[in-house]
Amino acid sequence: MDYQQPEQPKLLWMPEKDRIHDSKLYQFMVKLSEKKNTLYHDYNQLHHWSVNHSEEFWSMVWDFCQVEGAKKPPVTFCPADSRTPAKDTQWFPHAKLNYAENLLRNWRTRAAADAIIFHCEGDPNQRQHISWQQLYRQTSQVASFLHNHGVKKGDVVAGYLPNIPQAVVAMLATASLGAIWTSTSPDFGAESVIERFGQTKPKVMLFAQGYQYNGKPISYRDKVVAVSQNIPELELLVEIPASVSIAAEPSKSAIPDSIHHHYWSDILESTVPSELGFTPVPFNHPLYILYSSGTTGNPKCIVHSVGGTLLNHLKEHQLQTDIRAGDKVFYFTTCGWMMWNWLVSALASGATLILYDGSPFYPDGNVLWQLAEKEGVTLFGTSAKYLEALEKQGYRPKDKTKLPSLRTLCSTGSVLAPEQFDYVYDAIHSDIQLASISGGTDICGCFAIGNPLGPVYRGECQGLALGMDVQVFNELGRFVYQQHGELVCLNSFPNQPIGFWNDPDGSKYHNAYWQTYAGIWHHGDYVSLSNTGGMIFYGRSDAVLNPGGVRIGTAEIYRQVNRLKEIKDSLVIGQNQGADVRVILFVQLVETEVLTDELKATIKQKIREHCSPRHVPEVILAVRDVPRTKSGKLVELAVRNIVHNQPVKNVGALANPESLEEFRDRDELKT
Structure with a gap:
């Protein structure tokens, strides 16, 4: 039995006709209408066409977004004997392209314009900007350095870095060579980094001398040394200056003598800029290795392709969130969250990246909105938890800042409660597209996302992602509509992972997504389809509560509890009690x-x-604190394991692992 969703949600925003006609999505629909000699006039009609003609849709996205590369037929190939065609389909199997070339393609036409603007915590007036020409030059220098030190196509280069411009440069240099980029943020402990990079075995690792968070300068050199001592494949370390003043601290141990140690400043001073020789690679060549949170076992190493990542991000940016050339795109993220990879791809649309490194509440909750005002941000990306915290602390950004350039606000990371929808339109901006987006590291993209042509309804993701046949299944594997169920995707899509690193027979990858509903992608989100064409999220499937046989999404409870002024945060689990759950x-x-x-x-x-x-x-x-991952997600499963006296794996993946102890051996929970 499933608890039913409410009837008609409240309409909060509708784009004006001029805005609709100016959007990239409208332009795409005009081209499609001309091509097919049929009028495509609304999003649901377009989505239906995109999933029923997915090869033609993705080929048209390639052309519309002007991907640099050789697009050769066929669009897809699937082995004739495949029993799971959605999983086994290969996209653009004969195409060749380079990710960095596509991100840097605007460097000549916009040479003097800003490609990256960087702010770090501590000095709101401090501003570093890198032009497109400078970005190209620095990328060529770092690429030459890496090439001269033996980095080649298929090698892994790792960044253990804050959200700084050098991380973008290093990634582009890596991708230009056809090598593979992987990264994590400096708030991860050495053990957690070793669990990740120890699996992917990078040849090169870049790190910074330190960073600042919440007013405190932090050196993490000892963690870097520990990582270097535990990855025997590591040949080269590159040290980047800190963005803030960091007191030099003697390291407790030394970097192994077998590892060559270089400084970023020396690379830029000693390497002559040259024309980048972008290495063409197949569409399905590895680009990124991303990591799952690792709270239920060793982190999964998810491999994403060059072409799939690029094509999907172009679709999501230009068609779903209306990113245009010259836009200023900001997402509050770290290098350890997939939203960093999503953000960086905005360069391919000619947008300027706005990077920020530091706390979103230092010195106070106005800091990010002051940055948005100063830089004229057009897309502001953040997490649902941040918006909830802003509201709880009484911040009203529109009373302190003017945001005339802001067109889109994206929220992800967890469910955005209906009350936060109200808060955005009341306290931040009354005339913006609020895109509550959801997907994840697994696809480095979204299944539910924005629609620049359509309305925003309270508590709903605007629409299903174009080209993706997203549906809802019940426990019997049957379609359900306006009922709670499991998010699935019935068709193949280009940004499916290539697979998992160190999974030679593909069994781990198959079991993670394709096993529950044989041959159909099962994402693990508990959702329902709305009668508006949108989607409502209730939490992760594995955290669903089941008292008396009624399945309940945890987000439904959080929405009510976290509204109370006495409550700072909350976490809910189901405890087994005989044959039932309380x-x-x-x-x-x-x-x-x-x-x-x-x-x-x-x-x-x-x-x-x-x-x-x-x-x-x-x-x-x-409790004094509730445990979260470093990207801010609650870890109900870890708490449930503790309550049931089961082991919790990889506590180092948590932002606050010490919080777990308060859940252990509670007398009130002994049954």
């Missing part, structure tokens, strides 16, 4: 608040009134 709610209280019987009653009443009696937790407990 709902356990943990709450992190605002300082000075106490979990009284009255507050417990208020929480239960709010959940009962706005959800159902089945949603009401049997037990409510206070």
